Amino acid sequence: MSASILFFPASMPDETLQSRISRYHMLSGNRSENETFRDIFDTAPFAMKIIPNRIDDLASRLPGDKELNLNELLLSNTILPVYKPFLGISKGNDELRDESIISAVARIPRREVSAHSMAKICLSCVQDDLIETGHSYWHRAHHIPGVTACWRHGEVLLQACPKCSHPFYRSNKLLPSLAAQCVCGWSPLSSHLPETGLELEQNFALFAKELLDRNLPAVKSEVLAAFYTRQAKKMGFTHGQFMSRAKLFESIQSTFGPKWLAKIDNAYAAGKHNQWIRTTTVNGLLDMPITRHLIMAYHLFQTVDSFEKKLATESLLFSCKKGLQTQPKAPSLSKRKLHRQKVTQLIEARPGLSLDYLWANAYQATLWLIANDKPWLTEILANGPVTKAKTEQPADRRDEAYAKVIAERVEELYIFSQKQIRVNITNMIALLPSRVPPSPADRKILFPRVAQQLEIHHESSWHFHLRRAIWALSEMSRLKLPPNTSSLQLLTSVPIQAWSALINHFEWDLEKLMSTGVNPESLLATTNVSRQWKGPPGHHGPMGGRSYIAIKSGKAGAPDYF
Template sequence: MSDLLFFPMSMPDEMLHSRITRYHYLSGNRTEAETFRDLFGSSPFGVGMLPKQINHLAARLPGDMACNLYELISSNTTFPAYRPFLGLSEGMDQEEGGCRVHEVARVPRREATVHRKARICLSCVQQDLLEVGYSYWHRSHHLPGVIACWRHGETLIHACPECYLPFYRKNKLLPNLTEECLCGWSPLSAPVGGSCSDIEMKFAIFAHKILQRNMPPVCSKVLGSSLTRQCKKLGFNHGGLVSTAKLIASIRDKYGDEVLSKMDRAFEQGKLDAWIRFRVYKGQIDMPLARHLIIAFHLFGSAEKFESSLNSEAILAGAAKPASPSKSKGKVGKGSRKDEYRQKIETLLAFKSDVGMEYLWTNAYKATRWLKENDGKWLSAKLSATKREPASAEESFDPRDQLYAETIQAAVEKMYRITKDQKRVNLGNLLKTLPTRVSLTPAVRQQKFPLLSEVIERSLESVWHFRLRRLIWGMVEAIKLNLPLNTNSMSLVSAGPIRLIFVISSLFEWDLEDFAKNGIDPEALLKSTGVSHKWEGPPGYQGPLGGHAYQRKTPIVELLGRAGVDEAS
């Protein structure tokens, strides 16, 4: 029998933290400790996405504990939006419509940090009061990546716009939306919030529908196959693989960097090297929910199409049964294998006719080896028949060569300036300055863009010259802040190896005290060193610099010897 006298009935799309807050005000409890003791039998704790003591609340409610737990999780938390992306545990049997505790345990811990803000839509606050008689907190406003209201198209706020007091406080209940802030501001009398962009609202609608559909968990292989198939269908592929670079570029074009920075913390920090990754780690694709939703919305456009794709992929995965070794051996005979491998070689030659054996060994090793051993005459005849005459000089040159060479030359002059956001002048950064992508092998680039290749080769910067430029900029920043030019100061203003200040100042005989007193002209100081942009560093320097150049000061044998002495003593 339940020992809880009452618990407020859930409002549409209400988060559990909001129901707990309403219980606090309706029960007349004076302190939050009393409310948490009534509901959870414990002292106050952070509610977050899913309270850690939710099973105690489910046990205290009338009725069956398991049914209560399922109802709380599926109706009052954002967990249903996570389910399609969490994968399945090994040996886990999917229950139709079920929601078991171990599914919740698969939510990565990093997702807890997403729920450290409480967000509201001012129009929802006012409309809820008129429609249901109470203003409450919506769970769809707290989905990762969502920054707008799906219903009103307004930007969500997480703090008082007058005094910036945050709505969410750790281990505290949410504020009553019908009461005024400490500064006198009230969400009921405030004007409606600012309107969001069209893409922000469409994404909020997509995330809301994913949450409401309460989709079942799917195998990570099914999810990955569905995403991969759609990427290739839309042209985000490189050969037979998914091109994450093309996918990221398309997402940035659609959303815009400013919006993506608000939706995803890693994007805001510029961590794009592995921003999209389809690899499976511990049975699930290792990406946060916000990024899953961004990619799914970009590829499918609607929750209905996304769910339909998962269902179709699950059917295909279930229907695919591996053939037995005996049957496959009987079906794939010598004749069929010859036809299969010949077709593969002919396909390669159709795309690139002027190829040789080296290209075939690299791109079709298995087919090339079998044909070389069993059908060598056909392979030789095919290669000799597809040889073309070498292209003339006019055909090999790209007409954009002169323009691209001038573009690179202008970019080089800017990139070598000593500024705050300076980057190393390497091949990748130089090619990014071109209006279109030139992703060619060095040999082909040399043939089609000879002027461009010459400018690039002439302009490339060594690692040590880049370190020198960064060090000089760090010295400029330290002098502006009236800091002494030493390793402690350089660690605050520069990301480069801090011991370089002594190594390089000693080499060029710099007077650091005079620099700190009178200041420096960074461009003039760099020019005074007399080194070129291909400088190989201080002669004979072998000291540790950190990163990939880290060197252990004490030999590992000596460290192990010390450990043995310590244990013996």
């Protein structure tokens, strides 16, 4: 491990850690970025996202106590403080109001850490910083997820050179000096007419900036869910006695506009509006990304003062309620009901049993019933338990018409395109003009023909992988791309394991396919597999998505999604 760092530039107001490291590189006189990474992290260059993986190595090299240094870096040079109120509290710290900052870092989902760019600038801030502090640097507040404009100047934040589109952030590279010119000659300090963002964008950015500066403590996910629900109901987003997610979602859409929501939320942009607002928890966290938390917090509370005050009140109410709760007693069954239940279960399991059998196998129940409920015991031994007749519910009158809709339109879902979707129950039901029961059992009773069509046309995950792989091959041929995994990842999200398994199973000659061209429908027909195909032999493990969530380990760790 290398020696302590002799100097490290003091932080500018609201400066990112990546910006401080870039200034260290310039001031140290290091000839290469590799030398700077070795100085600070004792490792080769790596991608620095929201919170660098080896930030503790930097803390140990700075003068003073490592833990204090780490806390200062996290609170002053990262956007962790804006995450804290939404991260929940780990099970081991349920009674603490403000647990350790390291625990908060561990609960930031890995996908969240890598999902946002850490290189955005406001041109006016670049010029003002140079005048006010003598240095132009990268601001934390500009990198809060969902923020698209400067809170101070209202300008749209840039992530790339406006002249040649060269990106500011490059993986495994330090951030460029804001005093330097781009490869095309453009300079952030040169005269340039900035683009002004919407007033809503600036107000949202100001709310996020104040929340970042406030550094609020973490609260339990149950408190946060109740907090959102209470405020939404106060604002009229109700359905009976419950919060109406649909009404709240419509209000958010109306306020922010679909264009801006699609810009900052990938799920919204992809049309995944169902369950966009969620108050369920996954591994102790509310199952929403930070951007959506900020949107809801701003929409429901408008100011950070209101957000903080009402969150503190909700935490107090939760604590009082928890303190007043007593251990609920298990509901006690009466002796008559308990003994009758025992005998009924035995008779259902062994019809025609005798009183002698009850004496031998349910002595206490039989003794009590003989003494206190003999008429009932005599009757049930003679006639057996009374079963409730099941009434058959007639099928819905729309069943035949809806089944016809699915049969006629399902082929639309199997068309090869860039945005192919799996032909599953949800997507087939979406073809219908109105909803059908979500429960399979209810669907079979009320919509038997629809249920039959859903079963006939349901596509297996492997058939979906196959369709996407074939489309990718056709695009590689059309675009003259090499048929390898790099081209695959450029075109589609087919898991590499599935890609390899499909090529090996069908023994495709990729070079020949690339030279002769690929007709997706024809190639799919040559595979001779059904739409319910279970995949190549020996390949039945999970290929991605959330399949791994059910696998529990002995160590508590952060979830892979927010």
